[in-house]
């Protein structure tokens with residue numbers, strides 16, 4: 001089975017072709033990602049209108065390139081077309097989904113409308129052949145979730161953020177420190193030469209028995225420190241970055257531990273801890289999660305950074321997983337800017353995806 005995947009829910013325009021035989025090792029035939037970071041950097045964050053325009057301008061070329069790099073494929077060589085249909089910025093989602101539908105219609109191929117979060121959740125099955133059930137920790141600029149992944153289409157959200165996403169907290173603190181966007185990698189770099197013990201920062205939710213996150217109090221505490229310093233020098237910035245990152249580490253480990261406990265109580269032992277999202281590129285966080293997993297006697301699946309951040313491979317792979325189960329969608333499928341993974345959350349008005 002060979003599927004084209006299209007991803008346009010945030011600030012990456014991406015397309016990829018993945019091929020898999022039942023029982024065989026899946027192969028990534030192409031993986032084209034165009035990041036819009038440069039376009040958004042001046043504004044210190046992703047601007048929806050700019051994102052939508054960039055998707056419109058580049059998507060057809062990105063898809064062409066993905067097909068070419070996959071071995072000069074034509075659409076008739078595919079078994080299906082998968083496009084992310086949410087959650088995400090409505091403009092981008094409409095563009096990618098419409099492209100997916102148009103290609104599916106023109107080539108008479110099945111279309112799969114993919115939940116972006118489901119795609120993050122299933123990536124470790126492509127990269128690490130992880131079996132169900134497992135616990136996924138998703139940490140990106142838009143999402144922070146602990147999800148019990150029980151099967152394709154069978155997810156239970158154990159925890160989410162009550163305010164900012166983890167990547168968003170990194171980016172906001174980066175902005176407070178006057179660092180370029182996105183703040184995550186910058187803070188990691190500055191933290192290496194900083195003293196994590198210099199500033200005392202809160203660990204919101206610490207020890208609480210629900211697996212939710214809260215980060216806005218931490219961010220506010222950083223703001224107060226920055227304001228109290230008037231003009232922070234290089235060492236101050238390094239020390240704040242290190243203190244902030246140390247707090248985030250503690251929060252992630254503490255929350256994931258609670259998530260694991262809830263998982264075990266409800267579903268028995270998980271087969272792995274799977275990490276996804278751009279924040280998983282952070283070396284200190286990777287180390288801390290490795291320690292946590294080995295302590296818990298759990299396998300840790302950390303897909304390579306380029307598959308942790310948004311990409312078309314994860315959408316194509318989810319298309320394959322769903323098509324194998326006969327789960328194609330109709331061309332009437334409407335974009336879903338909000339689309340919680342957990343079906344029990346679908347009907348909760350305003351549920352934050």
Ligand code: KG4
Nearest residue numbers: 140141142167182184185277278279282309
């Ligand atoms: O998954 P992603 O590429 O995009 C979405 O948000 O969907 O994640 C981007 C986020 C940004 O907030 C960025 O600051 C954060 O991941 N990030 C990092 C690091 N690299 C990227 N955060 C901490 N440390 C890093 N090394």
Ligand code: ZN
Nearest residue numbers: 120140309310
């Ligand atoms: Zn994502």
